[in-house]
Amino acid sequence: MTDTTTTHVVDTVANAIETPEREQPFAALGLKEDEYARIREILGRRPTSGELAMYSVMWSEHCSYKSSKIYLRQFGQKVSPAMKKNLMVGMGENAGVVDVGEGWAVTFKVESHNHPSYIEPFQGAATGVGGIVRDIISMGARPVAVMDQLRFGAIDNPDTARVVHGVVSGISFYGNCLGLPNIGGETYFDPVYQGNPLVNALSVGVLRHEDLHLANASGAGNKVVLFGARTGGDGIGGASILASDTFSAGGPTKRPAVQVGDPFAEKVLIECCLELFRDKLVEGIQDLGAAGISCATSELASNGDGGMFIELDKVLLRDPSLTAEEILMSESQERMMAVVRPELLDAFLAVTAKWDVETSVLGEVTETGRLVINWKGEEIVNVDPRTVAVDGPVYERPVAYPTWIDALQDDSASVLGRPTTGDALREQTLALLGSANLADKGWVTDQYDYFVGGNTALAFPDDAGMIRVDEESGLGFAIATDANGRYCQLDPKQGAQLALAEAYRNVAASGAVPVAVTDCLNFGSPENPEVMWQFSQAVEGLSDACLELEIPVTGGNVSFYNQTGDTPIFPTPVVGVLGVIDDVARRIPSGWQDEGENIYLLGITREELDGSAWAGTIHGHLGGHPPAVDLAAERSLAEALHAAAQEGLISSAHDLADGGLAQALAESVMRFGVGARVWLTEIEERDGVDAATALFSESTARVIVSVPREDDVKFRGLCEGRGIPVLRIGVTDAEVGAQPVLEVQDLFTIGVEELRGVHRSTLPEHFGPTVA
Numbered sequence: 001m002t003d004t005t006t007t008h009v010v011d012t013v014a015n016a017i018e019t020p021e022r023e024q025p026f027a028a029l030g031l032k033e034d035e036y037a038r039i040r041e042i043l044g045r046r047p048t049s050g051e052l053a054m055y056s057v058m059w060s061e062h063c064s065y066k067s068s069k070i071y072l073r074q075f076g077q078k079v080s081p082a083m084k085k086n087l088m089v090g091m092g093e094n095a096g097v098v099d100v101g102e103g104w105a106v107t108f109k110v111e112s113h114n115h116p117s118y119i120e121p122f123q124g125a126a127t128g129v130g131g132i133v134r135d136i137i138s139m140g141a142r143p144v145a146v147m148d149q150l151r152f153g154a155i156d157n158p159d160t161a162r163v164v165h166g167v168v169s170g171i172s173f174y175g176n177c178l179g180l181p182n183i184g185g186e187t188y189f190d191p192v193y194q195g196n197p198l199v200n201a202l203s204v205g206v207l208r209h210e211d212l213h214l215a216n217a218s219g220a221g222n223k224v225v226l227f228g229a230r231t232g233g234d235g236i237g238g239a240s241i242l243a244s245d246t247f248s249a250g251g252p253t254k255r256p257a258v259q260v261g262d263p264f265a266e267k268v269l270i271e272c273c274l275e276l277f278r279d280k281l282v283e284g285i286q287d288l289g290a291a292g293i294s295c296a297t298s299e300l301a302s303n304g305d306g307g308m309f310i311e312l313d314k315v316l317l318r319d320p321s322l323t324a325e326e327i328l329m330s331e332s333q334e335r336m337m338a339v340v341r342p343e344l345l346d347a348f349l350a351v352t353a354k355w356d357v358e359t360s361v362l363g364e365v366t367e368t369g370r371l372v373i374n375w376k377g378e379e380i381v382n383v384d385p386r387t388v389a390v391d392g393p394v395y396e397r398p399v400a401y402p403t404w405i406d407a408l409q410d411d412s413a414s415v416l417g418r419p420t421t422g423d424a425l426r427e428q429t430l431a432l433l434g435s436a437n438l439a440d441k442g443w444v445t446d447q448y449d450y451f452v453g454g455n456t457a458l459a460f461p462d463d464a465g466m467i468r469v470d471e472e473s474g475l476g477f478a479i480a481t482d483a484n485g486r487y488c489q490l491d492p493k494q495g496a497q498l499a500l501a502e503a504y505r506n507v508a509a510s511g512a513v514p515v516a517v518t519d520c521l522n523f524g525s526p527e528n529p530e531v532m533w534q535f536s537q538a539v540e541g542l543s544d545a546c547l548e549l550e551i552p553v554t555g556g557n558v559s560f561y562n563q564t565g566d567t568p569i570f571p572t573p574v575v576g577v578l579g580v581i582d583d584v585a586r587r588i589p590s591g592w593q594d595e596g597e598n599i600y601l602l603g604i605t606r607e608e609l610d611g612s613a614w615a616g617t618i619h620g621h622l623g624g625h626p627p628a629v630d631l632a633a634e635r636s637l638a639e640a641l642h643a644a645a646q647e648g649l650i651s652s653a654h655d656l657a658d659g660g661l662a663q664a665l666a667e668s669v670m671r672f673g674v675g676a677r678v679w680l681t682e683i684e685e686r687d688g689v690d691a692a693t694a695l696f697s698e699s700t701a702r703v704i705v706s707v708p709r710e711d712d713v714k715f716r717g718l719c720e721g722r723g724i725p726v727l728r729i730g731v732t733d734a735e736v737g738a739q740p741v742l743e744v745q746d747l748f749t750i751g752v753e754e755l756r757g758v759h760r761s762t763l764p765e766h767f768g769p770t771v772a
Contacts, residue, residue, distance in 0.1 A: 010324055011049040013379045020046055029056035035393055042387050050373065050380040053325040054294040054388055061560050063291055064392035067526035068558045071536055074543040075553040083552040086515055093214060094135040094287065095205075096554020098516045100580045103209055104469050106477050107139045110149070110202035110520040110576050112559035117199035120258040121166025126174040127235075127261040128201040130333050133178065134287035137270055138336070140213035140277045141205030144453065145467050146175045148185040148201050149481050149520070149574045150444075153194030155436040155766050160189070163197050164444075164767055170261075171201070172447040177263035178270070181456045182448035183465025186481060186574075189436040195564030200520045200557075200574050204479060206469050213277060215286040217304035217339045220367045222283060224297070224308060225345075227352050227359040228269050228335040232318035235259035235292070235331025265334040272355040273336060281340065281348045288335040294328045294388070296337040297371055301385035304339070307366035308385070310373045314360050324375040339365060399536055400529035409490060411623030413615040414607065418692040425691060426748035428618055429662045430758050432696070435617040438659050439762035443770045457584035461667065463655055464510040464579070466587055474583035480506035481577075484658070485570030486611045487626035492534040493541035496573045497629045500545045501700055502657050503577035508638035509653040509703055511588040511645035512579030517546055519556035519575050524568020526560045534571045542573060548631045551577070586645050590654040591671020592706035595733035597651060599676060600715070601661070602637060603702030604725050605687045605694055613659045614696035633701035640722045641703065649711040649718065656702040662695040664704050665742055666755050673752055675740030678730035680747070686727065691747060706732055 016022075024046065026036040031052075039047050039055050047055060061067060076091060088105055089097035095109035113128025129146055136143045148171050153160045175182050180203075217224065235258065276282050286296045293315070301308040315327055322330070340348045345361070352359040366372075371388070373381035419425045432438050441460070450459035457476055458466035464480040482502040488495030500517065507514045521538065524531040546553055562569045581587065592599075609615055610624025644650045652671075654664045661683075669676050680694045689697065707715045719726040735741060740752040764770050 010375050010378060010380055013048055013382050016046050016048045022046065024052055026052060026056065030060055031056050035059060038393070043383065048380050049325050050328055051383055053329050054298065054381065057291040057294055057329055058298060058388045059392045061526065063295065065558055066393045067395050067397050067560060068535065069394050070396055071539040074539055078543045078547040079552060080547060080550055082550045087552050087554065088212060090552065091555045093555065094138045096516065096518060097139060097212060098554065098578060099209070100469065100475065100477060102470060102473055102475050104475060105207050105209055105212065106204060106578060107136055107141045107207065108202065108204040108479065108518055108576065108578055109135055109555050110200055110481065110518050110574060111557040112520050112522060113199050113201060114196065114522065114559055114562055116258045117167055118163060118197050121163045122170040123258050123260050125167040125170030125199050127259040127333050128199055129171055129174040130261045130263065130266050131289045132201045132203040133266065134289065134336065136203045136205035137273045138215055138285050138287045139205065139207065140211045141207040142274060143180055143203055143205045143270065144455065145183045145204045145465065146180050146202065147183060147465060147479065147481060148199065149483065150185065150187045151193040151198035151485070151572060152189050153197065154191040155189040157194060161767055167197070167199055168444050168447055174261055174263045176449050178267050179452050181450045181452050181459065183450055183456060183459040183467065184480060187441045187444050190485065192485070192570050196562045196569055198522050198562065198572060200522070202481060202518070202576055204467070204477070211277060213284055215284040215300060215303065217300035217308055217365045218283060219341065220305060220365055221342060222365040223340045223342055223345055223361050224310060224363045224365065225338045225340050225348065225359060225361050226315060226335065227338065227357050229262060229265050229332055230316045230318040230358060231322070231327055231330050231335070232332045233322055233326060233330065236326055236329050259331050259333050261333045268355050268357060269334055269336060272352060272357050275351050276338065276348065279347070279351065281344050281351060283339040283341065286337045288337060290331060292328065292330045292332070298385040298389035300337065300339065301371050302389040305365060305367060307368040308363060308371050309366050310363040312373050312375045314362050316358055316360050324380055397526050397532045398529040399532045401533055402530040408623050409625055413609040413612065413621055413624050416615060416619045416621060418690065422747035425695060426750060428614070429666065429695065430750065432613055432617050432659050432663060433666050433755065434758040434762050435613065436762060438613055438663055440759045441763065442760060443763035443767055446771050457587050458510055458589065461671065462510065462590045463506040464512070466510055466512070466581065466584060468584045474585050476581050476584035478507045478510040478512035478579040478581060479576060481574055482506065483572050483574040485572045486616065486622055488538065488571035488573065489622065490611050490624065490626050492571045493537040494626050494629055495571065496538040496541040497545040498626060498700065499573055499575040500542060500577070501629055501631065501634050502655065503575050504549060504634055504638060505655045505703065507577045507579035508641045509588065509590070509655045510579070511586050511642065512581040513642055514551055514577050514579045514638060516578045517551050517553045517575060519553060519573060520559065521556070522559045522562050522569065522572040522574065524563040528568065531568050538571055538573045542575065545631055549635055588645055588650060588653045589671065590652060591668040592652045592674050592732045593672045594651060595674060597706040597708050597732045598712055598728050599678065599730035599732060600705050600707060601683065601702065601727045601729045602705065602719065602724050603633070604699065605683055605689055605697050605702065606699045607689055607693050608697045608699045609693065612696060612698045627698050627700050630701050636722055636724060637701050637703065640719060640724050644715060644718055649715045650705045650707055652706045654704050656704065657698060660696045660698050668704065669740065669742045669752055670755055670759060673740055674732055675735055675742060675752060676730050676732050677743045677745065679745040682727050683729060
């Protein structure tokens with residue numbers, strides 16, 4: 001059989017003009033017939049194989065946002081003056097940037113790497129971390145932390161273990177090798193994610209205001225330089241069919257579609273980029289992520305003067321058999337593209353040589369308004385870069401109200417049997433504590449280094465992660481992410497708002513002030529009208545809520561096609577909230593450390609068990625309406641928590657969410673091993689609920705705090721002055737025979753050791769011992 005790689009004839013622009021009728025495999029590359037026709041119309045001829053490769057990948061859902069664009073505009077339209085105040089860079093760049101004071105800025109973003117992480121969990125997850133970190137570097141920032149938001153199938157399904165082991169190992173390997181602390185995140189299990197796990201990765205970086213850089217190719221004659229790892233055949237999805245236009249008996253070589261990561265190469269790249277920025281040797285740097293060189297060249301040219309000339313055969317290769325089309329589409333990791341003034345090129349090359357980073361000058365910026373790419377002296381691409389990177393298709397896909405949702409919402413958890421005796425309440429509290437989604441995630445998080453770098457102020461299992469930005473002043477940021485797919489399945493609009501509200505509350509509970517949002521919107525197929533309805537509702541809900549709370553969305557990611565067969569995942573809009581704290585010494589942990597303090601519940605408890613962890617764990621039930629969202633109450637609560645933290649009135653704070661009060665109390669007791677004696681009678685009387693609802697309801701805008709006795713009067717006055725409902729529900733210090741316990745008066749008592757035993761055993765039972 002003939003080796004197609006050696007006989008591959010490059011498809012030039014001249015050849016495309018001469019052979020207009022040649023059939024091209026556009027459908028196999030994911031292009032629709034009308035999209036292919038539009039490309040021919042734009043070019044006035046058929047595209048070359050290289051151009052087809054570029055358009056197919058840049059017009060894909062992943063790169064072009066063609067199904068979501070019309071909805072995402074709301075994030076830019078629903079904006080108040082207060083939302084713009086601290087926003088330095090908003091949507092549309094590699095990552096959002098927020099002014100956090102004292103001349104410092106923070107850049108952060110969350111993205112998905114879902115499909116690769118199912119096919120090859122280790123590399124899929126590892127390169128997800130690598131990709132989001134490079135987005136942060138390209139803004140001129142030093143990455144300082146990562147987080148991850150994970151959704152897996154049923155915990156007892158045999159395939160779940162394969163994915164969990166691979167994903168967690170990949171994240172810990174890449175992040176730990178980079179020396180970045182992993183300071184928080186989420187891990188959930190549900191059968192709906194069985195064939196489509198979600199791996200979302202978030203990274204945060206810090207920079208001085210004057211070090212901010214945006215990537216664009218301006219200045220005719222400036223050099224275009226590729227540096228970092230060599231280009232290989234990994235991460236090419238389907239492009240290899242371009243090596244031959246028809247499938248011969250042997251078929252084309254199927255390149256691996258999942259990238260392979262090298263964190264040590266990336267660590268060197270971080271230091272190299274920061275030095276290039278520091279010495280002002282670059283006009284801009286663009287990371288190479290999805291769509292590789294196709295994306296970097298077309299985006300840089302579109303964002304600059306509009307023209308660029310590239311000699312593709314100057315790209316350094318790991319695999320010399322790669323065709324021009326494969327080089328254009330390769331998603332090999334740890335690569336960056338820089339625009340460099342000619343007189344600074346030698347200095348630039350001296351820095352890359354110092355860091356032992358391989359570099360090749362590919363071409364230069366032009367004034368032609370065209371992106372021209374040559375291969376061995378022949379022109380294989382000649383396009384207007386904006387038609388590739390900016391002006392792709394925009395779809396207004398059909399939207400349909402789901403046929404099944406009314407019946408689902410009518411099936412309320414209010415009909416489910418609730419425990420009334422102390423023994424039954426105790427049993428169900430422990431069942432929730434040991435359930436897959438509420439159990440201790442130490443099996444996952446112990447594989448991560450949370451303290452590397454020496455600036456971590458809070459991490460697992462606190463409500464938010466927190467990093468010190470300035471050693472002298474103590475200035476820092478907090479970040480939390482949340483999403484509840486069960487709520488979103490019941491009501492995607494309310495579910496998205498609940499995700500924002502919980503992340504906002506978690507940041508506030510750490511003592512920080514919430515200031516900005518990033519999101520990763522994970523949904524099923526956009527070709528399903530019911531999924532598009534869910535998506536439209538979620539974006540509307542999230543944008544409305546951000547406007548009401550006055551915190552801007554700085555950027556994010558949309559991930560569609562998360563489904564197995566015709567069954568989509570639950571809508572899972574992951575929302576990350578960034579907060580600022582003027583001194584990390586004032587941070588608030590999520591559990592009490594001292595005996596004799598008063599425990600207060602802030603907020604009102606309602607009968608809100610629909611979609612709750614209690615309904616799912618105890619009854620296997622999902623139905624009804626999710627808890628009501630009260631954003632005004634969330635804002636007031638956050639302001640009160642910040643004021644109390646500033647005055648040093650509270651020693652711990654823990655938000656109430658999944659599992660309600662019972663889960664929050666158990667976690668607060670386990671945090672430092674200090675017991676608590678709690679009574680429910682006043683909650684039951686004031687809020688008109690029974691004991692089970694008091695313990696398991698998931699009503700929002702609630703938090704429990706511990707207050708030293710000497711600050712009691714002041715704290716109550718602060719809450720009452722701000723109209724925050726406040727109830728003293730217990731004291732810290734309960735012991736039975738010198739053993740700390742959680743005692744719910746007149747109902748049940750559970751020792752801290754029993755709580756920890758139940759809480760910590762679930763994941764090791766399914767995945768093996770926790771890493772020591």
